[in-house]
Amino acid sequence: MKKKKRKILWFSTFITMTASVLTTIFGFALTNRLMYIQKKDDDFILDRELKANRFDENWYNHVKKDEFTIDSPNGYPIKGILLQPCPTKNTVIICHGVTENKINSIKYARMFERLGFNSFVYDHRRHGESGGKTTSYGYYEKFDLDAVVKTVRSVIGEDAKLGIHGESMGAATMILYAGTVGNHVDFYISDCAFSDFEELLRHIVKNSTRINPDIPIHLADFFIRFRDGYRFKHLTPKEAVKNIKKPMLFIHSIPDTFIPCKMTEEMYELKKGPKALKLFEMGAHAQSFNENPREYEETVREFLEKYILRF
Numbered sequence: 001m002k003k004k005k006r007k008i009l010w011f012s013t014f015i016t017m018t019a020s021v022l023t024t025i026f027g028f029a030l031t032n033r034l035m036y037i038q039k040k041d042d043d044f045i046l047d048r049e050l051k052a053n054r055f056d057e058n059w060y061n062h063v064k065k066d067e068f069t070i071d072s073p074n075g076y077p078i079k080g081i082l083l084q085p086c087p088t089k090n091t092v093i094i095c096h097g098v099t100e101n102k103i104n105s106i107k108y109a110r111m112f113e114r115l116g117f118n119s120f121v122y123d124h125r126r127h128g129e130s131g132g133k134t135t136s137y138g139y140y141e142k143f144d145l146d147a148v149v150k151t152v153r154s155v156i157g158e159d160a161k162l163g164i165h166g167e168s169m170g171a172a173t174m175i176l177y178a179g180t181v182g183n184h185v186d187f188y189i190s191d192c193a194f195s196d197f198e199e200l201l202r203h204i205v206k207n208s209t210r211i212n213p214d215i216p217i218h219l220a221d222f223f224i225r226f227r228d229g230y231r232f233k234h235l236t237p238k239e240a241v242k243n244i245k246k247p248m249l250f251i252h253s254i255p256d257t258f259i260p261c262k263m264t265e266e267m268y269e270l271k272k273g274p275k276a277l278k279l280f281e282m283g284a285h286a287q288s289f290n291e292n293p294r295e296y297e298e299t300v301r302e303f304l305e306k307y308i309l310r311f
Helices: 002-035 042-051 057-062 102-114 141-156 169-181 197-208 214-228 237-243 261-270 293-307
Strands: 065-071 077-083 091-095 118-122 162-167 187-191 248-253 275-280
Touching: 002 214, 042 102, 065 118, 065 141, 077 102, 077 141, 091 102, 091 141, 091 169, 102 118, 102 162, 102 293, 118 141, 141 162, 141 169, 162 169, 169 187, 169 237, 187 293, 197 214, 237 261, 248 261, 248 293, 261 275, 275 293
Parallel strands: 091 118, 091 162, 162 187, 187 248, 248 275
Antiparallel strands: 065 077, 077 118
């Protein structure tokens, strides 16, 4: 009888240990996919933008520009470039999306040039030429953006107009920065930001697998806390946007299946003070400008003329 009990105890212990090991392996695998998300190759991005005529190499080589290395408060260098094609101090900081780099931001820099603004483009942590070991979807990136804002403001002066344009994760980073860290710029343009990272993950899991998202998301949230120092609840731009008083333009494409358009609509409703919303009929995720360049630019122009350039 005692021998039988020992076998049951041993078997129970074995099952518990095996389950713990498998859970740990699964948790590490999930968080690895988030923390070390596969980035697009820098040469691929450059080639793509050249072929699409969104990156003018001749313009880039001859435009007045200054390269910056900014010390991140998180302990690594942030690489950026101040592009100065216009005889003005008014500037827009452009935040690219996850897996991209600052070359993807040049198309917006050319748009803002036509609208009378210079631009500062930079690589987020773990992207392009910047340092940083992990991608945190806005958690650490918002502190980097704060350092970028302070640097650019010190260069252009307090009297110049300063705005931020963000795309996808860059837009979420911008909102988290403006709503929780600082609100030291004059306007914001959010293009296809997520409103709640956990909700976004649930949406992705439901649309790409048949499994219930609860267990993998809870596991990922638990492991990301210990591996990278934050929780998914810290990535909720829909809460941060409530604190933003400066003018904000929200942009999204209705066909976007990666980050649902309803997330932008939700944040637009929560935003207090001056705001505008533009939803495009054409464009997949982060393709609003690529698919609707003229209408996109006119939307930004109208927003700037209404809230910024009239002062």
